[in-house]
Amino acid sequence: MSLSKSVREGSRIALSRVLSQVENSTPIGLHALDELFPFTGKAHKIGITGPPGSGKSTLVNALAKQLRQLEGEPRVAIIAVDPTSPFSGGAILGDRVRMLDLQGDPGIFIRSMASRGALGGLSSQTEAFSQVFDAAGYDFILIETVGAGQSEVEIVNLAHTTIVVDVPGLGDDIQSIKAGILEIADILVVNKADQPGADQSLRYLKSMIEMGYRPLASSAGKHKLAESLSKEEIPESDYPQNLWQPPVLKTIARESIGIEELVIEILKHQEFLKNTRRWQLKEAWTLREFVRKRIEGILVQEFFEQLPEGVLDDLMEKIITRKMSPTAAVDNLLTYNQITKKSHYSE
Ligand SMILES: Nc1nc2c(ncn2[C@@H]2O[C@H](COP(=O)(O)OP(=O)(O)OP(=O)(O)O)[C@@H](O)[C@H]2O)c(=O)[nH]1
Ligand SMILES: [Mg+2]
8 A cells, every 4th residue: 555545544653654754745646646636625723932931832732732632633743843943953943842641632633843955945844744634634733843033933833823932021011922922923822821920911911912013014824915915816805804803812731721711812813714715715725825835945956956066165255355245246146057157247
């Protein structure tokens, strides 16, 4: 039986193997992705992001268990992404994932992912993993990533629903969460609500949301989507009244408190997306990005592979000794490639 067929029939060993092959972009992995793709498009992808140590893994753990209680016992895949540390990534992820106590449930599959060697970057890799899980019949895909910069924005952009996890702040104006990350949230969670200041944080976040703090100026993909939605895809009568207002919830992930409410909001958001065609639009946008990122990855890799030996080193030497500027070196390098042959200055 082919590997992808085994994946679809529920073999965890085959699933594991395909994920490794996909991670390394081997021909077997790419072929499996190709064969599995017709069976994708059903899973609900949920991104969970927030500051380090805010309790994301604990929340994901509790959330997975709660989702399993839903009618039909939906299957849950968990992807733990570490965009921050290309070097120690593997080891740290190992620690993070070990804390999950879900290993015994055959309806749950956990996979970590470090940044090294991802074709087309982490977001493209995460999407590739999601496709495998989707085709394997996982209904929910939980993607955990540390909210530390631009990369998590990219990663959560492929999710249908983004949950931003915050913790009680130290005071009214000191929030661990960066304002920029608020705008990507579909659902906001104040975790560690057993600690002082939870209600204050809740009020703060709610007021931010109510003030309409959803600036559309960011370059994040979701906003490109929002723009295209507002322009053509959604009838004027549905917009902006029909916009989703992110709910703000309190949880104590360690004690599984507030998780039922979180699941209710997730399902509400799913319904909202489906009722307003945003589900399909998000899919279309994610897949377009996936194709774009892959092309980018392949072209860049190819570009460096076909450079004659030593050329890059020679130019670097010139740059370091200030005999040539990096800009001029780039221009020079581009002339070695079929596609970029023409000097950028010479138009
Ligand atoms: N008091 C309290 N502690 C919690 C709660 N949820 C998680 N924690 C603790 O917070 C610490 C960090 O939890 P993690 O789930 O590893 O946090 P994380 O956000 O996944 O951490 P990174 O992945 O390293 O960024 C652990 O010691 C948890 O036990 C909570 O609701 N209340
Ligand atoms: Mg974690």
